[in-house]
């Protein structure tokens with residue numbers, strides 16, 4: 088179900104489920120946003136899906152009752168995306184889901200991240216998850232502030248979780264929220 092939010096500059100941002108037709112635009116978006124920040128887990132050259140492969144992935148997500156992927160659009164263009172993915176159907180872990188969220192740099196700090204997280208939380212509850220998990224690069228102060236504001240608490244640290252092309256290592260902070 089689409090949801091609208093009004094940005095500080097008056098433009099309307101729509102949060103809606105991704106559709107297979109978004110494949111080409113999403114590939115461009117993933118390549119461009121991965122080049123804008125080191126806080127996402129891939130480099131632009133690692134976004135290697137063809138449009139057809141991406142279309143199939145998006146179709147599978149739409150058919151999966153324990154996954155959600157949404158885009159935020161402004162003036163019909165993708166501004167960001169976010170997702171929930173379950174840990175599978177096994178009884179010991181089926182109560183948990185992972186959350187991911189990202190925006191083009193030009194859309195940071197307009198409240199879209201907060202709105203995405205509120206919507207994902209509602210959907211996660213509706214699906215039946217009782218816990219949301221995420222991992223965030225320790226230096227990502229903006230994301231950590233957003234998650235804390237949305238009720239996530241820090242539960243640990245994964246030492247040297249990522250290694251950048253410049254050879255530097257960075258830790259992940261583990262965060263969760265009970266629903």
Ligand SMILES: CC(C)(COP(=O)(O)OP(=O)(O)OC[C@H]1O[C@@H](n2cnc3c(N)ncnc32)[C@H](O)[C@@H]1OP(=O)(O)O)[C@@H](O)C(=O)NCCC(=O)NCCS
Nearest residue numbers: 126188189190195196197198199200201223228229230232
């Ligand atoms: C992380 C991200 C999704 C946040 O989305 P956003 O739309 O910019 O977030 P919002 O504007 O809704 O809220 C961010 C909050 O952090 C606060 N904040 C902003 N910059 C901050 C900083 N450097 N340090 C601490 N807090 C900061 C803001 O004040 C805001 O809180 P407020 O609404 O109470 O003022 C976005 O910055 C992004 O896409 N970053 C790159 C990708 C990424 O890091 N994804 C997360 C991977 S785990």
